Amino acid sequence: MSSSLLMRLSTRGITAHPLSSSFxxxxxxxxxxxxxxxxxxxxxxxxxxxxxxxxxxxxxxxxxxxxxxxxxxxxxxxxxxxxxxxxxxxxxxxxxxxxxxxxxxxxxxxxxxxxxxxxxxxxxxxxxxxxxxxxxxxxxxxxxxxxxxxxxxxxxxxxxxxxxxxxxxxxTFGIQGVREHAHFLRDIGDARRIRLRVLSLFEQCSYPRGSDHLTDDDKRDLLHFAVVGGGPTGIEWAAELHDLIHDDLGRIYPQLLPFVKITVYDVAPKVLPMFDQALATYAMEHFGRQGIEVKTEHHLQRIRLRDGLLGNRHGALSIKIEEYGDKEIGAGMVVWSTGLxxxxxxxxxxxxxxxxxxxxxxxxxxxxxxxxxxxxxxxxxxxxxxxxxxxxxxxxxxxxxxxxxxxxxxxxxxxxxxxxxxxxxxxxxxxxxxxxxxxxxxxxxAGEGSKMEAEFKFRNWGTLTYLGGWKAIHQSKADELKGWVAWVVWRGAYLTRSMSWRNKALVPFYWIISWIFGRGISRF
Amino acid sequence: MSSSLLMRLSTRGITAHPLSSSFxxxxxxxxxxxxxxxxxxxxxxxxxxxxxxxxxxxxxxxxxxxxxxxxxxxxxxxxxxxxxxxxxxxxxxxxxxxxxxxxxxxxxxxxxxxxxxxxxxxxxxxxxxxxxxxxxxxxxxxxxxxxxxxxxxxxxxxxxxxxxxxxxxxxTFGIQGVREHAHFLRDIGDARRIRLRVLSLFEQCSYPRGSDHLTDDDKRDLLHFAVVGGGPTGIEWAAELHDLIHDDLGRIYPQLLPFVKITVYDVAPKVLPMFDQALATYAMEHFGRQGIEVKTEHHLQRIRLRDGLLGNRHGALSIKIEEYGDKEIGAGMVVWSTGLxxxxxxxxxxxxxxxxxxxxxxxxxxxxxxxxxxxxxxxxxxxxxxxxxxxxxxxxxxxxxxxxxxxxxxxxxxxxxxxxxxxxxxxxxxxxxxxxxxxxxxxxxAGEGSKMEAEFKFRNWGTLTYLGGWKAIHQSKADELKGWVAWVVWRGAYLTRSMSWRNKALVPFYWIISWIFGRGISRF
The missing domain is CATH 3.50.50.60 (FAD/NAD(P)-binding domain)
Structure with a gap:
C-alpha cells in the first residue's frame, strides 16, 4: 500500500462532529x-x-x-x-x-x-x-x-x-388529484423529479411548429408553475425557481420568457405567518418586483390531468380553485408544500x-x-x-x-x-x-452522576427564508435581518453545524461554480 | 442589476473552445x-x-x-x-x-x-x-x-x-436475455442505473437473518459482478468497480467482502486486443493481484432471471456459458460492453x-x-x-x-x-x-480560397486503459506507458481538450474530494 493511500485512509476519518468528549x-x-x-x-x-x-x-x-x-x-x-x-x-x-x-x-x-x-x-x-x-x-x-x-x-x-x-x-387534506399529480419537496427524489419536470417543460415548449404544435396559450399553461402553501418551503421554492428561470433558462429559451408565470396559493390571509408583518410585507413586495404572484385566501379543490394530447403527452394540469368557480387554471406543474x-x-x-x-x-x-x-x-x-x-x-x-x-x-x-x-x-x-x-x-x-437537565427546552434560533435574487429575510427574538449577508451568514452557520467536511467543501464550491457558469441544466 | 451580476454575466461566456479565428x-x-x-x-x-x-x-x-x-x-x-x-x-x-x-x-x-x-x-x-x-x-x-x-x-x-x-x-448478437437483464455503459442513465444496482446489492446482502434470509451462497451469487467484453470499456469498469469495493464498500460492509467476485468474460483468446502483448500481460497480472478473474474464450449463451424470491425480490441472474455446459453461473448484475x-x-x-x-x-x-x-x-x-x-x-x-x-x-x-x-x-x-x-x-x-485538405487522415493518439488501484496502461506508436502518471497526464490532456471550464473545475475537485472522503455512496 502506498504512503499516499495510507495518508488518505487516515484523513478519511475527518468529520464535522468530533466524538463526544465523554468517551x-x-x-x-x-x-x-x-x-x-x-x-x-x-x-x-x-x-x-x-x-x-x-x-x-x-x-x-x-x-x-x-x-x-x-x-x-x-x-x-x-x-x-x-x-x-x-x-x-x-x-x-x-x-x-x-x-x-x-x-x-x-x-x-x-x-x-x-x-x-x-x-x-x-x-x-x-x-x-x-x-x-x-x-x-x-x-x-x-x-x-x-x-x-x-x-x-x-x-x-x-x-x-x-x-x-x-x-x-x-x-393532502383529501383533495382530489394532489397525491397523483402534485410534486412534494421533502426528499431528494422529490427534488430530482421537480428538476426533471421544470427542464422538460421548457424543452417541450421549445419545438418549432409540428403536426400538433403547442399554441401560445398551451405554452402559457405549461409554463405556469403553481405552488400551494405559503410557508417557507413554498416561498423558497418559488424564489429558487425564479432565479433558475431568470439567470439560466431565460438565456437558453429567451422566446419562452413571456409565457412563464409563477403563482403561490395559500388559504390563509397572509403568507409566511412566522414572520412579523414588516418582513412579510418586504417579502411580498420583493416577489411583486420579480413577477411572482401570491394569491392568499385561495382554496385549491382539485388537480386533474388535462384532457387530450396536452394532458397525455405533456402532462398539463388543470387546477380548480374555489374562488374562481368553474373556471380552471392551467399549469405545467404544482408543487405542494402545506401541512403534515x-x-x-x-x-x-x-x-x-x-x-x-x-x-x-x-x-x-x-x-x-x-x-x-x-x-x-x-x-x-x-x-x-x-x-x-x-x-x-x-x-x-x-x-x-x-x-x-x-x-x-x-x-x-x-x-x-x-x-x-x-x-x-x-x-x-x-x-x-x-x-x-x-x-x-x-x-x-446517564450513569455518570452528572446532573441531568430535567426538561427539554426549545431555543428558537430564528427563521430564515430565501426570497430569490440574493435576498433573504431572517427573524428571531434577538434580531431582524434582510438581504444577502443574512443569508450567507445564517445558512453558512447552519451548514457548518450539520454537514460533513465533504459537503462543507462541495456546497460552497458548487455555489461558486453555479454563480460563474450557471446552474446544471441537463436532464437525465 | 448589480455589478457583481454583470461580472458574472460576462464570465458566463468562458469556455474551453474559443471561436474559430476565421469569424x-x-x-x-x-x-x-x-x-x-x-x-x-x-x-x-x-x-x-x-x-x-x-x-x-x-x-x-x-x-x-x-x-x-x-x-x-x-x-x-x-x-x-x-x-x-x-x-x-x-x-x-x-x-x-x-x-x-x-x-x-x-x-x-x-x-x-x-x-x-x-x-x-x-x-x-x-x-x-x-x-x-x-x-x-x-x-x-x-x-x-x-x-x-x-x-x-x-x-x-x-x-x-x-x-x-x-x-x-x-x-447483443441476439443472445437471449441480454437486452432485458444486462447493463450497458454508453450513456449517463446507464451509469446511474449501474451505480444504483451495485450499491443496492450490497445493501440487500447486509440485512441480518429474516424470514427468508439470504444464505452465504445467495450472497456469493448476488455479489458476483460479471462483465462481458474484454475491451477497454469492460476492463475499465471492472477496475473502477474494484476500486469502489476496495476503497469504500469494504469499509462499510466488511462482512461482505469474502462474497465479492468480479469476472470478465470474453470470446477472444486475449483481452485488450489493441494493446501489445507485454502491456496486455501487465494488465492481466495486475488484475490477478486484485482478484479480478478474466475468462477468455468463454461464450455467453443466455442471461435469465433466477427463479423464486432470489430473482423476484433481489433480481439475481443466471448466466449460461457454453464452456460450462448446463451449469449456470449466478450473478447480481451483468455489464455488457461488446460490439456495435x-x-x-x-x-x-x-x-x-x-x-x-x-x-x-x-x-x-x-x-x-x-x-x-x-x-x-x-x-x-x-x-x-x-x-x-x-x-x-x-x-x-x-x-x-x-x-x-x-x-x-x-x-x-x-x-x-x-x-x-x-x-x-x-x-x-x-x-x-x-x-x-x-x-x-x-x-x-469553404469559399475562403484557402486550400482544403483533400482527404481525412486519422492520427492515432494512442489508447489508455485504467486498471484500478492507480494503475493504467497507455500505448501509441510513439511510446508505451504504465502507472498512474500516464493516467493523469493522458486523461488530463483529453479533459482539457474536450470539456467546458465548469467541468474542468469540477472533475479535479471531485477527484480530490473522493480521494480524501471516499466516493458518494447514497442511492436515490
Whole structure:
C-alpha cells in the first residue's frame, strides 16, 4: 500500500462532529447499562434518518451505546438546501449525509418500521433495499391507509432503548388529484423529479411548429408553475425557481420568457405567518418586483390531468380553485408544500393496545413474574402525534377504567411525530434537531452522576427564508435581518453545524461554480 | 442589476473552445453560401450529440453557419469518465456538456431523427422532450426492428447541409436475455442505473437473518459482478468497480467482502486486443493481484432471471456459458460492453431508394427541370454503416443497371455510423472527434480560397486503459506507458481538450474530494 493511500485512509476519518468528549466513561456506564447477550453496551435503536434521527445518531456516543438506525432511506437530507438542488444550483448528493458514513461503529438497516413490540422490545422492519431507495415522499390515498406491498423481507431488530423519530407525512387534506399529480419537496427524489419536470417543460415548449404544435396559450399553461402553501418551503421554492428561470433558462429559451408565470396559493390571509408583518410585507413586495404572484385566501379543490394530447403527452394540469368557480387554471406543474399528518407507523401504534410492563427498563423478561398491564400510547388528538413528557419519554395510559397515566423509560419520541405534553412546538428541523441533541446528551451522561437537565427546552434560533435574487429575510427574538449577508451568514452557520467536511467543501464550491457558469441544466 | 451580476454575466461566456479565428470572413462566405429564406448563413443540421456530433457543433463557426443539433439527449457525454461516474468517483453531471450551452447561437431539438428526405432537404424528427431524456442505451430486440411508440410530436427540420453523426447501437448478437437483464455503459442513465444496482446489492446482502434470509451462497451469487467484453470499456469498469469495493464498500460492509467476485468474460483468446502483448500481460497480472478473474474464450449463451424470491425480490441472474455446459453461473448484475451494430435510422436509410439530384448542393428545386435520379446510399456490408468518400460525403449508387456511383456534397456522415471507402477505422471517440474536426474546418474554410485538405487522415493518439488501484496502461506508436502518471497526464490532456471550464473545475475537485472522503455512496 502506498504512503499516499495510507495518508488518505487516515484523513478519511475527518468529520464535522468530533466524538463526544465523554468517551472514556465506558466503565462507569457498564455499571449502569442493561446488558443484553453479554454485550456491555446498550443497544439504542433509532427509527428514522431525518433531522431527529440523524442528529441523535450523530450525537450519541458510540463508545457507550450500540447505535442502530432503521430508515427507508440510507441518508440524511439537509432540507434547507433541498429547493436549491431542485433547480440545479447544487448537486443532489451535496446535501446528503450517508448514515453509514457516521464516525464510529454504526448499524444501519434500510427499511420501514412496520410495528413495535414494547414487551419483547423489538421492531418489525420491512426491508426495502432491493428497490431504489424510497426517496419519494409517500402520501396516503384519500381513504387514509397506505397499503405497502410486501416487497421486502421482514426482519426483527431488538432494542434496549428505542428512539422513535420517523417524522410525519405530507397532508393532502383529501383533495382530489394532489397525491397523483402534485410534486412534494421533502426528499431528494422529490427534488430530482421537480428538476426533471421544470427542464422538460421548457424543452417541450421549445419545438418549432409540428403536426400538433403547442399554441401560445398551451405554452402559457405549461409554463405556469403553481405552488400551494405559503410557508417557507413554498416561498423558497418559488424564489429558487425564479432565479433558475431568470439567470439560466431565460438565456437558453429567451422566446419562452413571456409565457412563464409563477403563482403561490395559500388559504390563509397572509403568507409566511412566522414572520412579523414588516418582513412579510418586504417579502411580498420583493416577489411583486420579480413577477411572482401570491394569491392568499385561495382554496385549491382539485388537480386533474388535462384532457387530450396536452394532458397525455405533456402532462398539463388543470387546477380548480374555489374562488374562481368553474373556471380552471392551467399549469405545467404544482408543487405542494402545506401541512403534515401522522405517519402510518404512528397511527398503527396509537390505534392498538400494547402489553407494557410498568417499568419497562427494569428487566422485561415475561418469566420474571411481573404482571403485564395493557396500555395505549397517549396521542395528541389534534396532530395524531405521540405524547411525551418533558424528558421525551413516550407516555402511556392504562386500558382499564383507572386510565392511569405512565411512561416508558426506554422509549423516546422526538421530531415531527412527537408532541411534548403541555409544550406544543412547531414541526420544524430546529425542534427535531434540538430534541435529538438533548436526548443524546442525556443518554451520554446517564450513569455518570452528572446532573441531568430535567426538561427539554426549545431555543428558537430564528427563521430564515430565501426570497430569490440574493435576498433573504431572517427573524428571531434577538434580531431582524434582510438581504444577502443574512443569508450567507445564517445558512453558512447552519451548514457548518450539520454537514460533513465533504459537503462543507462541495456546497460552497458548487455555489461558486453555479454563480460563474450557471446552474446544471441537463436532464437525465 | 448589480455589478457583481454583470461580472458574472460576462464570465458566463468562458469556455474551453474559443471561436474559430476565421469569424471575420462572413462577407466572403456570403458569396459562396447557398441562401435559404433570405438568410445569409447556411443551415447545417447535425444529427447526434456524441463525440462526432458534439465536436462538429463546437468547431463549426457560428458566424458562418446556422448550427442546428438534433439528438435524443440534450448533452454530450464525456465517455472516458463514464465508468468513474458509475462507481461514484465523479458526479454524473460533471461529465455532461449541455448542447445549448455551446458558445454562439445554436438551435437544439430533442428527438430521434426518424427519416431524411434528401430531395426536399429535410429531416423528420420525433420529439422526446416530454419523457425523461432518453439517456438509456437502446438495444433492439432479437428480431431486429425497434418499434418506438410515437409518443412525441413529429416535426420537420430543413437543412442546407446535413451531418449524420448518430452513432451505432449496442450489439447483443441476439443472445437471449441480454437486452432485458444486462447493463450497458454508453450513456449517463446507464451509469446511474449501474451505480444504483451495485450499491443496492450490497445493501440487500447486509440485512441480518429474516424470514427468508439470504444464505452465504445467495450472497456469493448476488455479489458476483460479471462483465462481458474484454475491451477497454469492460476492463475499465471492472477496475473502477474494484476500486469502489476496495476503497469504500469494504469499509462499510466488511462482512461482505469474502462474497465479492468480479469476472470478465470474453470470446477472444486475449483481452485488450489493441494493446501489445507485454502491456496486455501487465494488465492481466495486475488484475490477478486484485482478484479480478478474466475468462477468455468463454461464450455467453443466455442471461435469465433466477427463479423464486432470489430473482423476484433481489433480481439475481443466471448466466449460461457454453464452456460450462448446463451449469449456470449466478450473478447480481451483468455489464455488457461488446460490439456495435447499425442504428435504426441508418438501417432505414440504407434499405430504401432515395430521389437525389445528381449534384444536390447545386439548386435542388424540383421545378428547375433537372431530372431526379433514384439512388441508394452505399452501405458497408460488414458493419451496416454508410460509406463515404475521403471528404466524408455520403456515397450513393444509382438504382438502374448502370449502378453509377456518386456522392451528395451536402450530406456528410461521421463517427460510428460512417465507413470511409478504402480506409476502415475503429469505431472510437478519437476517430469520431477527428472526423468532426476535419469536417468543421473544411466547412469553415469553404469559399475562403484557402486550400482544403483533400482527404481525412486519422492520427492515432494512442489508447489508455485504467486498471484500478492507480494503475493504467497507455500505448501509441510513439511510446508505451504504465502507472498512474500516464493516467493523469493522458486523461488530463483529453479533459482539457474536450470539456467546458465548469467541468474542468469540477472533475479535479471531485477527484480530490473522493480521494480524501471516499466516493458518494447514497442511492436515490
Amino acid at each position: 472514556r466513561s465506558v466503565v462507569i456506564s457498564r455499571n449502569f447499562s442493561f446488558k443484553k447477550n453479554g454485550n456491555t453496551k446498550e443497544r439504542v435503536v433509532i427509527l428514522g434518518s431525518g433531522w431527529a434521527g440523524y442528529s441523535i445518531a450523530r450525537t450519541l456516543d458510540p463508545e457507550k451505546y450500540e447505535r442502530v438506525v432503521i430508515s427507508p432511506r440510507p441518508y440524511f437530507v439537509f432540507t434547507p438546501l433541498l429547493a436549491s438542488t431542485s433547480v440545479g444550483t447544487l448537486e443532489f448528493r451535496t446535501i446528503l449525509e450517508p448514515i453509514r458514513r457516521l464516525p464510529g461503529k454504526i448499524e444501519f438497516y434500510q427499511g420501514w418500521a412496520d410495528d413495535i413490540n414494547f414487551n419483547s422490545k423489538s421492531v418489525k422492519v420491512e426491508t426495502n433495499a432491493a428497490e431504489e431507495a424510497a426517496s419519494k415522499t409517500v402520501v396516503p390515498p384519500p381513504g387514509g391507509q397506505i397499503t405497502v406491498k410486501a416487497k421486502g423481507d421482514i426482519i426483527d431488530i431488538a432494542y434496549d432503548k428505542l428512539v422513535i423519530a420517523c417524522g410525519a407525512y405530507s397532508q 399528518m401522522a405517519n402510518p407507523l404512528i397511527s398503527k401504534l396509537a390505534s392498538k393496545s400494547h402489553t407494557i410492563f410498568p417499568h419497562s427498563s427494569i428487566p422485561t423478561n415475561p418469566k420474571s413474574g411481573e404482571t403485564a398491564v395493557n396500555r395505549h400510547l397517549l396521542v395528541d388528538p389534534r396532530t395524531g402525534g405521540l405524547m411525551t413528557d418533558g424528558q421525551l419519554r413516550a407516555q402511556t395510559v392504562t386500558d382499564d377504567e383507572s386510565k392511569q397515566k405512565g411512561f416508558m423509560d426506554d422509549v423516546f419520541v422526538i421530531g415531527d411525530c412527537a408532541v411534548i405534553e403541555g409544550n406544543p412546538l412547531p414541526k420544524t428541523a430546529q425542534v427535531a434537531a434540538q430534541q435529538a441533541q438533548f436526548l443524546a446528551k442525556q443518554l451520554n451522561k | 471575420r470572413s462572413v462577407v466572403i462566405s456570403r458569396n459562396f453560401s447557398f441562401k435559404k429564406n433570405g438568410n445569409t448563413k447556411e443551415r447545417v443540421v447535425i444529427l447526434g450529440s456524441g463525440w462526432a456530433g458534439y465536436s462538429i457543433a463546437r468547431t463549426l463557426d457560428p458566424e458562418k453557419y446556422e448550427r442546428v443539433v438534433i439528438s435524443p439527449r440534450p448533452y454530450f457525454v464525456f465517455t472516458p469518465l463514464l465508468a468513474s461516474t458509475s462507481v461514484g468517483t465523479l458526479e454524473f453531471r460533471t461529465i455532461l456538456e449541455p448542447i445549448r450551452r455551446l458558445p454562439g447561437k445554436i438551435e437544439f431539438y430533442q428527438g430521434w431523427a426518424d427519416d431524411i428526405n434528401f430531395n426536399s432537404k429535410s429531416v423528420k424528427v420525433e420529439t422526446n422532450a416530454a419523457e425523461e431524456a432518453a439517456s438509456k442505451t437502446v438495444v433492439p430486440p432479437p428480431g431486429g426492428q425497434i418499434t418506438v411508440k410515437a409518443k412525441g410530436d413529429i416535426i420537420d427540420i430543413a437543412y442546407d447541409k446535413l451531418v449524420i453523426a448518430c452513432g451505432a447501437y449496442s450489439q 451494430m447499425a442504428n435504426p435510422l441508418i438501417s432505414k436509410l440504407a434499405s430504401k431508394s432515395h430521389t437525389i439530384f445528381p449534384h444536390s448542393s447545386i439548386p435542388t428545386n424540383p421545378k428547375s427541370g433537372e431530372t431526379a435520379v433514384n439512388r441508394h446510399l452505399l452501405v458497408d456490408p460488414r458493419t451496416g454503416g454508410l460509406m463515404t468518400d475521403g471528404q466524408l460525403r455520403a456515397q450513393t449508387v444509382t438504382d438502374d443497371e448502370s449502378k453509377q456511383k456518386g456522392f451528395m456534397d451536402d450530406v456528410f456522415v461521421i463517427g460510428d455510423c460512417a465507413v470511409i471507402e478504402g480506409n476502415p477505422l475503429p469505431k472510437t471517440a478519437q476517430v469520431a472527434a477527428q472526423q468532426a474536426q476535419f469536417l468543421a474546418k473544411q466547412l469553415n474554410k
